[in-house]
Amino acid sequence: MTIGLDLGSFQFRSMRIIDGKLVARCCPAVFATMADTTSHRRLLQQSNTQFATCSGQLLVFGEDAREWSEMLNLTPCPLLRGGRIPASDPVSRQVLALIVDALLPAQTELNSVCKMTLPGGGFDDQADHRDAEFFLQLVTLRGYRPEFITATHAVALSELPDAAFTGITVTLGHTTCEFGITHSGREIVRCVVMSGLDSFDGSPRLGSGEVIQEPVATTASIDRDYYRFFVDVITEARMQFEREGTLKTLPRMLPVVCAGGITATSSFLPLFQTAWNEANWPIETAPIRLAANSSLSVVRGCLVQAELEQPSEAKAA
Template sequence: MIAAIDFGSCWIRSATRAPEDDSRMRMISERSEYAMLPATDLHRETLRAQQIPFAECEDTLVVIGNHAAATHWLSRVPCTPLFVDGRVPTNDRPARQMIGVLIESMLPLVSDEEAPGLCVMTVPGCRDGVDTAATNELFLSRLVQMRGYETLVVRPSHAAVLATCGDAQFTGMTIVVGAETTDLCVSRLGMPIASAEIPVGCNWVDLELARQYQIQKFDEHGTGYLDLDAVRQWKQYSDIHLRTPVSERERTLVRLFSVVMDRICRSVAGLMKNSQVQSAFASNRIPVILSGGAARTKGFASLLTERFIDHGIAEQIQAIRGADDPDTAVLRGCLVCAELESETLLRNNAA
């Protein structure tokens, strides 16, 4: 069994492919959050009537994953992310159990009769020089291994190369703008040469927009919470283009994205000065491919191009384009990596 799983701070996505039928692929996406509701008979009856699965934890009903979004009308309190700030919960045992439940529902169990499966995976949050990185990787890897898989952890930008750079012989720069982090990688013929990461992503943009415009929801006690879901729905369903903002809110969105892009530009400039990158590309320009949720925003690529010009690095770039289906680019790259690694293992075992 070959599998891939992309642990994101907003979404957990998995893909599996059975060896007996390579033509069929199974993909699942679950929101990485949970909702908490009062443990009343009325709430239980409502959830059962709506066929929404739930668990009971002390005096609370807990709904996880995609089902949590279906309970918004039952509670005025926003859902809680499973990976707060891109970290695996350490002192929240129920949340750790919820992550395990989601993995069980998303990854088929490899039977004892089958050879060990292989799962290529990403982990949320920053990895370079961060103490929590090893904890994140160890905990999530163990949960996947309990399903019968050997695990291989890769960076999101490394995986994105295999899914998005085929037309350029898997050569170029991939930038994955995630919820909590932005990951960058320069590759040549599919091999990573240099990487960088930035501890900021779309969640920071959404949070700042909600703060500046006081986009809130209030519970029955009058306590206010920043309504990030409302911000995300506005971004998704409004006809927003970052190059032609109309309202003041849209102009604020452009300014916030520009702050993130300035940090991306500084990281790109650092990568371009890397001796291995300079040796591999010499005077050749590097294509840039964007992945992650931000890449779906209209005008993102052209606004980033403008920031590259302002930072004096545009002459080193061939073009900037968004990946096809940018939300799943990392997951698809993980699956390609799993297939390549599986073939290598089979050849080694045969030898």
């Protein structure tokens, strides 16, 4: 059995095929703590809530963390900081292991591929390598052969079959924005802008007593902030691609596809398209379109790549 695993900075998702149907699981990358008392244990057990214990605290995670935070006035905590696992934080690592176990059914078949993304846009420095090794170990322990794929490549595989898997893909995440160019199914260049939707003034933030939620543009003033943000990240991506030189070799009129939770809002597309037009790209691009399912596009592409690679492995064996 193959499976796709999208490890985002804000939410983790998995997708697999069961009886010919796509089955997805999602879990926010947050947790909440409460005192380890008899009454709290009874409440969690009666509601069939999965929890862990650590240093005299009860830990709940994902949607349960959100629900219990609302009921008991707790503050949910993000498991990742800037897309990275906090250093020397055994609590976060314990909860991350529980979430991965919940998303990946244990596998007994040999060579079952798990194509997975990595939080924070990749692993280009020492801290990234440590995080990558940690997640690789978790997936391996579930019985899979883990392999990395970029979020932008996954979106291309999921959303660009009508363009021969050729085009520009954009993922707008919580901590990074990623731009990739794929040609005939192979990602040839990619850039990561280390600025996400939680890094500018227009973005809703996690405050005292608030529940973490996907950033959403709702008012005219926030729309203006989002527009400025889009201009900044698009311009940075264009400059990186121009320095790399690949844009000059690409076919004209490339399609552009955007994915990410923010793309589901009604104001996103006109704002992003205007910002894109003002960036003065050196090649002509088609009107921007949105992923068919903004929240599942990346994990679906992970599964597509896993399915494509699994038959070749079976033949080789």
